[in-house]
Amino acid sequence: MTDFANFVAPAASGSAAEADAIHEASACLDRFTERFNARDTAGMDGELHFPHVMLSGADRLEWRAPGNHPADFFGKLEASGWRRTRYQSKEAVLASADKVHFVVTYTREDAAGTVLSTHRNLWIATRVDGRWGISLRSY
Template identity: 35%
Template sequence: MTDQTITDAEKAFAPIRAYIDALNSGDVDGVRAAYHFPHVLFNRGRVVHYPTADSFSLGDFLNRVGPDGWVRSSIDSHRVVLSGPQKVHFDVRFTRWRADGSAIGVHHSLYIVTEIDGRWGLQSRSSYG
């Protein structure tokens, strides 16, 4: 791996951090800004397609995690699985947390980040969480 590839991977990871930060603060516009659209989610046997920023909301996520007492998520680790000049696949391990500090669960997700028009954004997610 060259230094340039490492730099690109770190730049490519920035939208994932921005996504988690926005998710934790309930900032739907921040989540939308971290994504590229169309955005695709593979989760729990479903494929969800968000063609535009306006088609995305936090409602589905909050309905899924609310009953567990979710208040935030943290990134535990990440690694590059595949990468090219304008696309990076990340294996991301994260934990979901309750307000009392107890962990709801630890999950792995595959996040695909793309560079479009000079901007890195989260294009697709495949998650078991």
């Protein structure tokens, strides 16, 4: 989109297209977390759009293409006792037909289901070329 006026003037909210977008974008987040719990980084990448941006505090990380998860990513998580991640909530806080901002609250749990940590993040999913993917995660 090159017209700045169109860029900053989103469509009216409350439409059926917006409700469909929330449903489809939420399903994308669910698929991502299913792949996360299966320790499948390629499957996780399949639910992202690239470039993919992650923010942690003022630090910004951008992955230009799939395949950037560190080789020891799940080993480090498992060393902490982690066995699975479970959503507590996914709240759509801003939505349009092609973009949904979610406040995502999830827990990291051990094998017995004991909560090791709770996280609340902003994730943005977008529809690009007809496919929903996560474009930005802020931690």
